[in-house]
Amino acid sequence: GAVVSQHPSWVICKSGTSVKIECRSLDFQATTMFWYRQFPKQSLMLMATSNEGSKATYEQGVEKDKFLINHASLTLSTLTVTSAHPEDSSFYICSARGQMYEQYFGPGTRLTVT
Amino acid sequence: KQEVTQIPAALSVPEGENLVLNCSFTDSAIYNLQWFRQDPGKGLTSLLLIQSSQREQTSGRLNASLDKSSGRSTLYIAASQPGDSATYLCAVRGNTPLVFGKGTRLSVIA
Numbered sequence: 711g712a713v714v715s716q717h718p719s720w721v722i723c724k725s726g727t728s729v730k731i732e733c734r735s736l737d738f739q740a741t742t743m744f745w746y747r748q749f750p751k752q753s754l755m756l757m758a759t760s761n762e763g764s765k766a767t768y769e770q771g772v773e774k775d776k777f778l779i780n781h782a783s784l785t786l787s788t789l790t791v792t793s794a795h796p797e798d799s800s801f802y803i804c805s806a807r808g809q810m811y812e813q814y815f816g817p818g819t820r821l822t823v824t
Numbered sequence: 825k826q827e828v829t830q831i832p833a834a835l836s837v838p839e840g841e842n843l844v845l846n847c848s849f850t851d852s853a854i855y856n857l858q859w860f861r862q863d864p865g866k867g868l869t870s871l872l873l874i875q876s877s878q879r880e881q882t883s884g885r886l887n888a889s890l891d892k893s894s895g896r897s898t899l900y901i902a903a904s905q906p907g908d909s910a911t912y913l914c915a916v917r918g919n920t921p922l923v924f925g926k927g928t929r930l931s932v933i934a
Contacts, residue, residue: 716867744921744922751929752926753913753924753925753926753927754868754913754915754924755924756920756921756922756923759921801865803867803868805921805922807921811855811917812856812873813858813917813921813922814870815860815867815868815870816867817866817867818866818867820865
């Protein structure tokens, strides 16, 4: 089956620093990947859609300058949280779209900003 | 804008009971509906995917039904076990990426 990995699985950083999260499709190519954010006991909220070789499309209310997305290859998308603040602490999950438009999810990255 | 609602928000049952989780969505123009399981602090595990042309899907003790016209889906879990304790998420796909409900937190007590 299709496997999506994320790295790191958890990260703690200081306020004001930047953190990069990687999302990889391990055994398939994904022209489109999605980034979701999940706060405790809440559902997954779509942040942005990432297309290989083009700019990401951000959902309303998501700051594109704060959450930088790069989809440089068919198997890798990265999310960089710039100038992180404690309110950015959350669980970030990426998803890669397969050929039949199904979505495969990564295991998530727990970000804690102190 | 698609909205997905799951009822109940939380459910606690004794081991061995059969149970039903409900999901409703506002826009019936969907391509498919998917049920996921999420353990605390973990990612998502896909349980069942129902295409819009299908009425139900089964996997082991799980059965999911879809009534697209009324915007409803149910997840039926037979003979529940403590290992079934988790949050169950319903998500629908239309012309957008998957839209998720808030989930049902299930506790199965031994």
